Amino acid sequence: MSSDLSQKIAVVATPDSDLERARQFAESHGLTFSLEQEVQTIASCSQQAARASSPPYILFYQARFVSIVQSQKGAPGPVSACFLGGKAEHRRKFGGGRGQLIARAAGLKNGIVPSVLDATAGLGRDAFVLASLGCKVQLLERSPVISELLSCALQTAKLSEIDDIVARMTLETADAVGWLNAQTGNVADVIYLDPMYPQRDKSSLVKKEMRVFKELVGTDGDDAALLAAALDKARYRIVVKRPRKGVMIEGPAPTYQLSGKSSRYDIYALKGLDSLKVR
Numbered sequence: 001m002s003s004d005l006s007q008k009i010a011v012v013a014t015p016d017s018d019l020e021r022a023r024q025f026a027e028s029h030g031l032t033f034s035l036e037q038e039v040q041t042i043a044s045c046s047q048q049a050a051r052a053s054s055p056p057y058i059l060f061y062q063a064r065f066v067s068i069v070q071s072q073k074g075a076p077g078p079v080s081a082c083f084l085g086g087k088a089e090h091r092r093k094f095g096g097g098r099g100q101l102i103a104r105a106a107g108l109k110n111g112i113v114p115s116v117l118d119a120t121a122g123l124g125r126d127a128f129v130l131a132s133l134g135c136k137v138q139l140l141e142r143s144p145v146i147s148e149l150l151s152c153a154l155q156t157a158k159l160s161e162i163d164d165i166v167a168r169m170t171l172e173t174a175d176a177v178g179w180l181n182a183q184t185g186n187v188a189d190v191i192y193l194d195p196m197y198p199q200r201d202k203s204s205l206v207k208k209e210m211r212v213f214k215e216l217v218g219t220d221g222d223d224a225a226l227l228a229a230a231l232d233k234a235r236y237r238i239v240v241k242r243p244r245k246g247v248m249i250e251g252p253a254p255t256y257q258l259s260g261k262s263s264r265y266d267i268y269a270l271k272g273l274d275s276l277k278v279r
C-alpha cells in the first residue's frame, strides 16, 4: 500500500506549516518529503512539481491548511476538507436544518438526535452537517491521505467559533468493514454509508474531488460487505447515500427511500427511533 501510494503522491511543506506533522506523515507512508522555501502558493507548488516530474499528486502543507494539489498542466484546483467559511458555513446557516434530506434520512426530529457512525467519511461534509445538527459522529476513512486532509481540517476548526460542532466529531483511519466486524456490539444508533458510486454520471465525474478520489483512492468495490457489516452493528438504522438513479447496494432491499435532486438515501430501518426521544 505504502509503495503504491508513493508513486501517486509526494509531500511538500512550506516553512510556516506543521513541519513535524508533514514529515511524520511522509515517513509513515513511505512518501517523498520536501521542504520548499520558495514554494508558497498552490500554483507555484504545482508548477514546480510538474517541472520536477514528481508523482502526479502533492499533499501540500501550508500554515493551517493542507490540500491535495495536482501537478499536471491544466489540472483542476486543489482539493481539501474545510468546515470554515464557503459552502460548509452557508449550508450550516441557511441549509434547512433538520428539514434537509440527510437529516430526515438519519431520523433527526424534534427531541431525537441519534449518534452516527459515518463509515465512509471522505472530506467529512455529510458528517459535518449531522454534527451541526447536534449528532455525535464517529468518522472512519480508510485512505490515509483523505483522512489526513480531514484530520487537519478538524484541527483547524477546533480553534474557531465552530469548536463545539467539531468536538462532536471523532476520526479514525480504518477500513470500516474490518473495523465493524471486529466490534462485539452495536456501535451507533445510525450507520451512514456513502461509498464511491462506480458509474457516477458525467456531472459528478467532472467534479475535481471525484477525479482525485477515483485516481488516488480507487473505486469502493466492497460496498456489499460494508452494508452487511453495518446491518449487523447499527442500533436503529443504516442510511446509504446513492446518486438519485443509482442502483442499490447488493443485499437486502431498503425499507424506504428519500430522493432529492441529485442524491437518494436508502434507509434500512431496524427499529423505530422513538425510544431515543428526549422529553
Ligand SMILES: C[S@@+](CC[C@H](N)C(=O)[O-])C[C@H]1O[C@@H](n2cnc3c(N)ncnc32)[C@H](O)[C@@H]1O
Pocket (backbone or CB within 6 Å): 119, 120, 121, 122, 123, 124, 125, 126, 127, 140, 141, 142, 143, 146, 174, 175, 176, 177, 194, 195, 196, 197, 213, 217, 220, 222, 226
Ligand atoms: C464518496 S466519498 C464520501 C464523501 C463523504 N460522504 C463527504 O461528505 O465528504 C467515499 C469515501 O469513503 C471511503 N471509503 C469507502 N469504503 C470505505 C471503507 N470500507 N472503509 C473506510 N472508508 C471507506 C473512501 O476512501 C472515500 O474517501
